[in-house]
Amino acid sequence: MKLIQQCKLFFREGNSDKVYEIDLCELTNGEYVVNFRYGRRGNALKEGTKTPASVALADAEKIFGKLEYEKRAKGYQTEAEVTIALPILEHIDTTSMEGRILLRLQDALEGTRSFKTSWKTSRVIWKAGELGIEKAIPYILKLAHKGDTFQLYASVWALLQLKAKEAVPFFKTTALQIKLKDHVRWLAYEALFQLTEEEAILEEMKAKCFSLLPETLQEVITEGNTSAIFTFYTIQLEQNIALEGFVPFYLLHSFNPQWSEGIQTLLQTIPFRPPYFKAVRSLYKLAQVRQDYKTLALLSYRLEKEKAMFSRTASLDPDGYPTHQYITSLNKTVNVGKELRGATSAVGFSNHTKFYFQQNSKSYLIQLGEKKDGKAYLSLAVQQLLQYTMADYTAKYTETPPYGQYLYDIRQYLFTTIEYAECSKSYLLSTILYGNDPNRTVTNKLELIHNKTYEISDRWYYNAADVRPYNATTENTEKKEEKGLLSTLKNFFSKKEPVAPAPITTSISEPEEVEVTRKALFPEHWDAYPQAYVQLLMDAKMDIIHQFAMEGLQVHPDYGAIKAKFSLEHVVRLLQHSFEIPQQLGYELLTTRKEEFIKNTSLLLRLLEVTHQPTLDWAKEQVENNKTTYCKEADALIALILNSQPTLHDWIITLLNTLTVNDATAKTVVEKTIESLIVFENTPTNSVLAKQVIQRLKVVAGNQLALVHPKIVSYLLEASLPMNALLASEIIALKAAQETIPVSLCVDFAQHALPEVQAIGMELLLKVSPTEVVKHWNTILSLLTHSNKTIVATVVQLGLQDYLASQLQSTWIQLVHVLISQPQFEGSHAYILSLLEPYETHLDQLEPNYLLPMIFANYRDVQVAAASWLYRYPRTSEFTWRQVLALADSELLVVRQWVWQFYTNHVAKVKSEKEKALSLVDAKWEDSRQFAFEFFSTQFEASDWTTETLISLVDSVRPDVMQFGKQLVMRYFSDAQGHQYLIQLSQHPSEVIQLYVSNLLKEYASQQPERIVALDYYFRSVLFRVHKGRVTKERVLDFLTIEALQNEVVAQYVNGLFSYLSATTALQDKARFILALSQIQDQYPHLDSCLLLNS
Incomplete structure (x- = not known):
């Protein structure tokens, strides 16, 4: 038996000093057991097992973890945790926050009460973590398992904040306990990854976390294919499937930084609704404790901008009212509280949840800002500001409701005009940029406003001429308090804000009476690290943020020194920016460092990429005045050729036309330019640029294009950007003068999406020798399906060439295929048909099998044309x-x-x-x-018909055809075929034919028992009809009765038939059957009968 894992737990309280040991052991390969020992420390321990039979490793680990967790919940701890001494609180200062928190923790542990107010233990633990009270660690370890799930979560969070390395065994137990809530386990894993120093434990927990990923993803990660990893999750998003194992995947991200970009991309698209939102909540908290500010900023931004899934109006209390609410996105009514508590909830991210996360994002930001070192605050603040774009910008505006609120006390309508601040709906942005602005207040919807104006009117709708200032106190109209951005969360909705009664507005005092202050939140941090301003100028995507950064730099006492630290590369980046303020700073720096740029050819040429016109004009002037300096090297020429500034195309063409380039340089230019073109992504912008690049390349090195290796041409054709095929086709066109171009390549060019390439392809095709055309005619015919009518016409006319006479049949086949298929362009069928008049002299080459599909085509013009050809078709005999x-x-x-x-x-x-x-x-x-x-x-005539043929006409399901067949039978009837008509027509279900058959019975079935019995189907079909075929039925009854009285064999058959019918048919026919049966019994008394005759 091999020991795989062992856990020793101890319990020491009062006189109690107990030990509990758990072993996970391997018996044989794939078989494991979990044993335990317990007793008083120092005494012999009793032994037991939790696995009467061996189990698999996964099951054994579950049993091991469950048992350890159960013991911890009862107060057992590891030896290290038990030996941690509790702090002595005899001389603690209970007036300090730290002292009060420690005393409350002691109360929770000992069950005493030292304060009048009662706090939940989880709240005390969380506060200890927030305040960084390291003396609380022993208390937290002992209290962690003595409460609910949130108390355990708070304990993990607090111990992580306190960097309690002695809590590693506790973290491990919590992480491995699968019955716990996921968010608790994820936080425990994160704590382990941050605090574990033992490499063996760290590797073990990484492996455990890795095993929580889907098997497919594990294989992809093992292979090291980063792109395939995110393809896995992208497919799940597209299929609306929960992102399986995404939180463990994020936990492992700290060991795999190469995943960062992919995670950011996923988080930009992940929907904020079930089944994804639970993972989003976990990632948000994990990003906070990990200080992953890039991820945290992205999630905070999306939590602010995403619309809530629903606005909750239902109570979450099971005993509350109402508990149900209609959810529009689900199109049904649900019990909101019950649904949210479910493991697979269909609702999530309500307006309340959105509000909580917005406030939490702000609170966390402020907590970081209140620290002495502002690096963490600035890291998050900068990342947060970088999330905003001009699409989020809203200008300052004023809004007056069209309808008033009726005030019963004064019997007037109240109109509240709100002046919204700039970027009023960007709560975090406003917090960072305007957190100290006294002129901004926040509403209960977390929107920023400057002031409110109250007016009243007799009318219910707003009319500026009818309203007047509201002079009464406005405190009755204020339902919820509005405070400045720095109001604490605790008092956000706790009290009313008194308002002076008389003024018309609640606006702030006149600007000249207000002391000018820095509006930004924590401006001292920005001043301490001005490089944050620089990063915003470089990377931000919003004018208001650039303005903030520029103003901060300009008032900084070291502004001059900061400008001197900008490298030339930074200057170029500023000038290449798409926003005006960074460009202005870049130009300001450029004007002081022109000489450095003049000496640096590559950077000077990069200035030709900018959109800032003064910079562009200066750079153009330098290049024009020093062509020999800036345009002699291949790299300089390549930079000009690949220039993406659309306004410079004509200028670059003119400049290149003035240059003389030697063959060696031209060859280098061609090779490197093609290398760049091949890696261009397929975007509309790149298509335009590639076309311009090709034009420029032809000017500089047109004589070298014909020398390009065919392999390079194939790379151009295979590139993702279709425009590259234009250069490939022009290279091939130049090569055509010296070598034969394959027909397949010409056709490929003709089928390209670009008209320019198509034209070159057709030009090359028309130069191909007749022998090659005949050899590859079927390939050329594929162009008949082209969407370009000129190409189609060229191929149709080419098909009439004398040297293609042997290929006319193939031409017809492809033409028919095109004419019966969906049109490739509007009016394509009519256009092609108009080209086929010369082909009508060759209809003999059109197979009958291909003419008919045209007649039955889905297009009328094709049908009509084929019909006209039908009358001139020479092969109708086929x-x-x-x-x-x-x-x-x-x-x-x-x-x-x-x-x-x-x-x-x-x-x-x-x-x-x-x-x-x-x-x-x-x-x-x-x-x-x-x-x-x-x-x-x-x-x-009669000789042309056969009995079988006539009967086949009568057997038709069409009434008119059946009648026609009956007339022919009557016309050409002969006695010799009478019996055949009788037998075969008797099987017809039509009443008319059955009546006709009744005429043949006496002539061809009378006195012939075997024929009568053979007509059983006919007799039953006639006699079983209800209220139909009365004449036929009477004839059959008479015939069978007469025949039965004359022949015992027929009588036996009729006796059985009538006996059955007499029990199932209507009263009228039943009498006839009984009469016939009585007559048969009289005639043949020895036959069995269903009748009982009374004498």
């Missing part, structure tokens, strides 16, 4: 009867008339193959059937 009969069902009358003409012109063929030709009588169209009736009535 049509099969199946094809001819299909034409008889055509929607076009002209096609059906052709079929009639075909029958009229081929009478001998019709007679010789009448079994197939007769199917015309079952045609879908009535006019075709009428023609068939007339044709077969007049053109066929």
Whole structure:
């Protein structure tokens, strides 16, 4: 037995000093047991087991963890935790916050009460962690398992904040206890990863965390394929599946920094609703304790900007009212409290949750700012500001409601005009930039305003001419307090703010009476680390943030020294910025360092990429005045060729035309430019740039393009940007002068999406030799499906060339395929048909199998054209009867008339193959059937018909065809076939035919018992009819009765038939059956009968 894992726990309280040891042991491969020992310390321990039978490792670990957690909940601790001495509080200063917290923790542990007010233990523990009271660690360790889940969570959080390395065993137990809430376990894992110093424990817990990932993801991570990792999660998002194992994945991110960009991308798109929001909450808290400010800032931004899933109006208390609420996004009413408490809740991120996270984000920011060292605050503040873009900007505006609020005490309508501040809906941005602004207040919706103005009117709608100032006290109109951004969270809604009664507005005093102060929150931190201003100028995407950063730099006492520290690279980045303020700073720096840029060719040429016009003009001037200096090297030429500034294209072309470039430099330029083009991403901007680059490259090194290796051309064709094919096609066109270009490559160019490449492809194709055209004609025919009508016309006309006469059949096949397929451009079918007039002299090359699909195409113009060809088609004799009969069902009358003409012109063929030709009588169209009736009535004589043929007509499901068949049977009836007619027509279900058969019974079945018995189906079909076929039924009854009285065999058959019918049929027929049965019994008394005759 091999010991795999062991845990020793101790319990010491009063006189009690107990030990509990747990062992996880391996018996054989794949078989494990969990044993335990317990007793008083120093005495012999009793032994036991939790696994009567061996179990798998995963199950053994669960049992081990559960047992350890149960003992910890009862107060057992590791030896290190037990031996931690509690602080002596005899001389503690209970007037200090630290003293009060420690005393409250002692009260919680000993069950005493030293204060009048009662705090929840979890609150005391959390406060100890917030205040960094290290003396509280022993208390927290002992209290962690003596409360609810939140007390345990608070204990883990507080111990992590206090960097309590002695709590590592506690963290490990908590992390491995699978029955705990996930958010508690995740926090315990994070605490372990931050505080564990033993490499073995750290690796073990990393492996445990890794095992929580999906197996597929584990395999991908093991392979080291970072892109595939995030493809896994992207697919789950697209399929609306919960991100399995995403929080453990984030926990492991601290050991895998290469995942950072992918995690940020996922967090930008993850929906804030179930089943994803639970993970978002965990990530938010983990990012705080990990100080992952980039992730925290992104989540805080999205929590501020995302719309809540629902506005909760229902009570979460099971005994409250109402407990149910209609959720629009779910389109149903749910018990909100019960749903939120469920493991798979369908609701989440309510307005209350959104409000909490917004306030928590602000509180955490302020907590960081209140520390002496502002690095952490600035790190988060900068990351937070970098989340905002101009799409989030809202200008200052004033809003007056169109309808007033009725005040019963004065019988007037009150109108409240609100002046909203700039960026009023960006709460965190306003907190950072304007946290000290006395002119801003925050509403209960976390919107920033400057003031409110109250007016009243007799009318319920607002009219500026009718309103007047509201002179009464406004305290009755203020339902909730509004305070400055620095108001504490504790008192956010706790009291009313008194308002002076008389003024019209609640605006702040005049500006000249207010002392000018820095509006930013914690400006001293910004001054201590001015590089934060620089980062905002470099990376922020909002004018108001740039303005804040620029103003902060300009008033900084070291502004001059800071400017001197900017490198030339930083200056270029500022000038390349898309916002004006960074550009202005960059230009200011440029004007003082022009000489340095003049000496640096690569940086000077990069200035030609900027959008700042003065910079652009200066850089152009320098290049024009020093062409030999700046344009002689290949790298300089490449920089000009790849320049992405759209306004400089014509200037660059003009400049390049003035240069003379040697072959060696031109070759280098071509190679490196193509390398750059190949890696361009497929975007509209890159397509435009690539086209311009190709034009410039032809100017500088056009003579070198024909020398490009074919392998390089293939790379251009395979690149993700389609515009690269333009350069490839032009290179091939230049090569065509010296070598033969494959037809397949010409076709590939012609099929390209770019019109320029298509034109080159067709130009090359028309230069191909006739021999090659014939050889690859089927490949060329694929161009008939092109969306460019010019290319289609070229191919159609090319097909009539004399050297392609042997390929006409293939041409027809492809033309038919195109004409019966979906049009490639508007009017494509009509256009192609207009080109086919010369082809009509070659209809003999069109197979019948390909003409019919055109007649039955889904497009009328194609049908009409094919119908006209049908009358001139020289191979109609090759049509099969199946094809001819299909034409008889055509929607076009002209096609059906052709079929009639075909029958009229081929009478001998019709007679010789009448079994197939007769199917015309079952045609879908009535006019075709009428023609068939007339044709077969007049053109066929008695010798042309057979009994089987006539009967097949009678067997038709169409009434008119059946009637036609009956007329022919009557016309050409002969006694020799009477019995055959009787047998075969008797199986027909039609009443009309059954009546006709009744006429044949006496002649062809009388006195013939075997024939009568063979007609059993007919007799039952007639006699079982209800209220139908009375004449037929009477004839059959009379016939069977007479025949039964004349022949005992028939009598036996009829006796059984009538006995069955007499029990199931109507009263009228039952009398007839009974009469017949009595007559049969009289005639043949020895036969069994269902009748009991009374004498």
